[in-house]
Amino acid sequence: MLVSPPLSLYIHIPWCVQKCPYCDFNSHALKADIDEQAYIRHLLADLDNDIARFNIDRPLYSIFIGGGTPSLFSSEAIEQLLIEVFKRFKPDTDPxxxxEVTLEANPGTVEADKFKxxxxxxxxxxxxxxQSFASDKLIKLGRIHDSEQAIRAAEIAQDCGISSFNLDLMHGLEQQSVAGALDDLKQAIALKPKHLSWYQLTIEPNTSFYSKPPTLPEDDVLWDIQEQGFKxxxxxxxxxxxISAYSKGDEFQCRHNLNYWQNGDYLGIGCGAHGKITVPSENNIYRTVKVKHPKGYMDDTRVHLDHIHSVPESERPFEYMMNRLRLFKPFSMSDYEAATGLPGDTVIEALQTAKNKKxxxxxxxxxxxxxxxxxYLNDLLSLFI
Incomplete structure (x- = not known):
């Protein structure tokens, strides 16, 4: 039987100064000033519709403001948005x-100075x-900051009073050596973030890199980077x-992402945002997708919801494993049953096969x-399709 998991909120702010060639997220290069008030008005209307649609009456577990580049918004606009969001949810029973409220930021000087x-x-x-501390790599990645700005942003984050900050860092960049990748990682470690996201660059469809692929390191170089980086x-x-997340203690793990990976619920508001909500009374799981382009999303004559569908029982085992198997934390059959509404025997045979293959x-x-x-995560996941 399905059980209501913790509820998170994802807020998408889609604008960037420019589109990076590796990025397949729903982001749009700025062509004019952002009308913060108009977008906040639509975000809140979108949220109100979701709350009514699913009869939401539970506290929030986490908020993640992503993009795009949310740090392009003023701190005053972010404060206004958060005040209104919290008005719409009951407080947790534990006073x-x-x-956890996370905001994604670019390390350009203007954005970094907003951290406080x-x-x-x-x-x-x-x-x-x-992404990198090497200026030549940043240029090829289409980033608008340099290595000094990246270091300064981390230093400001360290001193501004927030509980924790994360550094997002890529490896396996164009013509990157093992030494170059490890130098990046050493610089990140030296800045003493409580959390590091360290992951390999992948070439995604619908990106500039997909059309004109860069020359990436050979597999043996990538493996050496990972092995030495882990150490x-x-x-x-x-x-x-x-798989790509590291923290200085359990208390600094990203609560919002953990909720995703543990198949928690999340409302998704903003351009192209995805959501997932469990409705135990219907034994149903719903997924939502919002209108993708800012012009359409902010059109007062349109609804924000692009489409909604229920997740068929046949797809739930794979969806559960696709998220849960990214974690290093074990899970039980009761965890699986509560998240999918299915009996454990729907995956036991596949798990036994996976066990036999180590x-x-x-x-x-x-x-x-x-x-x-x-x-060999893809091979493992293929057992649950």
Missing amino acids: NFKV GFYQAGVNRISIGV LLEQAGYKQYE LVDQNNGYWQVTQHGHR
Whole structure:
């Protein structure tokens, strides 16, 4: 039987100074000043519609303001938005519980200088899209900041009062050597973030890189980068809790992303935002997608919802495993049953096959991905299709 999981809120702000060639997110290069008030009005109307649509009457677990480049918004606008959002949800039953509020930011000087204002507005976690500390790599990635601005942004985040900040860092960049990738990682570690997202550049469809692919390192170089990088992170006290996520202690893990990976619920508002809501009374899981382009989303004659569909029971095992198997934390059959509304025997045979292939382990009723399973995650996931 389905159980209502924790509820998060994703808020999408779609504008960027320019579109990066590797980015397949719904982002749009700025062509004029942003009408913050108009967009906030539409975000709140979108949220109100979702709350009514699903009869939401539970507290928020986390908020993530992503994009795009949300740090292009003023701190005053972010504060106004957060005040209105919190008015719409009941407080947690634990008076000491504090909702994690993350805002994505670019490390350009203008955005970095806003960090203190974002903190005062209610943001308690900032995720900085550094990607690299090598200026030549940043140019090829289409980033508008340089290495000095990236370092300065991290220093400001360290000092502005927020509880935690994350550095987003890529490896496997065009013609990147093992030494170059590790230099990037060493610089990130030296800035002492409580959380690091360290992941390999992949070429996605509908991007400039897909049309004109860069020359990426060979597989053996990529493997060396990962192997040596893992050791560096471990020596620096970072614990890997997901394929590309590392934290200095459990309390600094990204609560919002954990909710995704543990198949929690989330409302998605803003241009092209995706949402997922469990309705136990109907034994149903719904997914929503909002209107993608800002012009359409902010058209007062249109609704914000582009489409909604229920997740068929046949797709739930794969959806659960696609998220859950990214984590290093084990799961039980009762976890699976609560998240999918299906009996455990719908995946037992596939799990046993995965165990025989040393892709997962079983211990005291819990299942966990092995290091071998994480390396061959696509092969593991194919067992649940």
